[in-house]
Amino acid sequence: MTGVAQAAEVPGVDVSDWTGDVDWGTVTSGGGKFAFVHATEGTNYRNPRFDAQYGGAATAGLIRGAYHFAQPHESDGTAQADYFLQNGGNWVSDSQTLPGVLDIEDNPYKDKNGKNNCYDLSVEDMVTWIKDFTKRYQDATGRYAIIYTTTSWWQTCTGNSDKFKSNPLWLARWGTEPGELPKSWKKQTFWQSADKGPLVGGGNSFNGSESQLASLVNPPAMVKVSGQAANRKTYKVTISVSGPHSVQDVKISGRAFGGQRVVRAPGCKVSGTAVSCRIEKLSRGQKKTFTFTTRPSKTRGTVGMYVTVGSVKLTLKAR
Structure with missing residues (x-):
């Protein structure tokens, strides 16, 4: 028999300004193959370390993608998608860039903005907001944006919507098993299993082989x-x-x-x-x-x- 067996899961990381300066050589030597980098939030925040982190991951030979942290109470999905696209979230066909990520989860700023976990949006309005963001991203890039979320948030704030089956799921659930998935998906594409992984930033894995990850990065014409x-x-x-x-x-x-x-x-x-x-x-x-x-x-x-x-x-x- 010839050939090289590939692991069923591919390890990776996610980083933000909070991570600080990243030694990407340590990530690659530790077996990391991809990185998600926080780019934007709402329509008025851009990670000040984004260029260094995003560029550093690419220089180290990692596949990388940018993510946008949604603030759906501040502006509509289209406006936030545009801000993301203009500030690091655009997709390019370079065999190294993942589709952009919409990070939508429990409101972490409740003490500041006075909103509930669903940002005070109704189920219908939240689904519309996500549709607007993902449609704008697809129209601009031809790619389906990846959606990062938790099962509990999705069930509560979207009514467990099944309208986003074409968007790859990046599931956030810290533990040893992914557990129950949101209704739109039968499997997760990425899984964040720890907020602090063994390499740097969050601990993540791609649900597939390295060749399948490469196909997600640069798919054939559709x-x-x-x-x-x-x-x-x-x-x-x-x-x-x-x-x-x-x-x-x-x-x-x-x-x-x-x-x-x-x-x-x-x-x-x-x-x-x-x-x-x-x-x-x-x-x-x-x-x-x-x-x-x-x-x-x-x-x-x-x-x-x-x-x-x-x-x-x-x-x-x-x-």
Whole structure:
């Protein structure tokens, strides 16, 4: 047998201004592979050590990501996402940067701001706040923000919302087991098991292998394919890019069935029942829709088109 076995969990750390100056060489020599660095809070605080900590982690060869400590009573989620993006939380495709983190948990400033653990927001308002933050982050970067939280806070303050399944979970629970998870998730992606870990700052682990961590850092392009039969003569196929990367040379092929021919397909080649199209490049956030017009040979019965886009196969039917 050849190859190197990888651990089921990958160790890492989280740091903030409170951690002070970090000896990143000690982290790497101790087996640490990633680091989360506190970047911002609300819309008026930026960790004064952020550049040194974030840059130091990268220089040491660690995968690193930034996190934003939410203050949902101060301003809306969109505004705080923008502040985070502008002050260290932006994602770049450098094979070293994790998606940004929304840290949302018990209000630690109750004595100062007079708010409860949920910052005096209702369940509905809190879910809306989180949606606004994560949507703004995804729109700006093409990445789903990681959500750091505790199960108890999520159950109480979001009503145990299940609306955030696409966002990786960084679970905070100090102990030997992750325990019960919030309803949106079936597994944690990261787990903070100690506020003071064996390396520096908080003790964390990634729930997977090093290669899986690398895939989270720099995922492949994500393409969504959808189609519909508008009627017996008109079929539409839409290709969109939802991930962080552009895609190139996308090939679309289709074939009509049910005794009909393709008579029109703007931007494509048509030959009898067959049609073929090609997209040279499609950037993040862009989409392209193709419309195929057919001429049925009969007025009744099922007709349609088989369409293939990469590994995706669609069957569009009409009666």
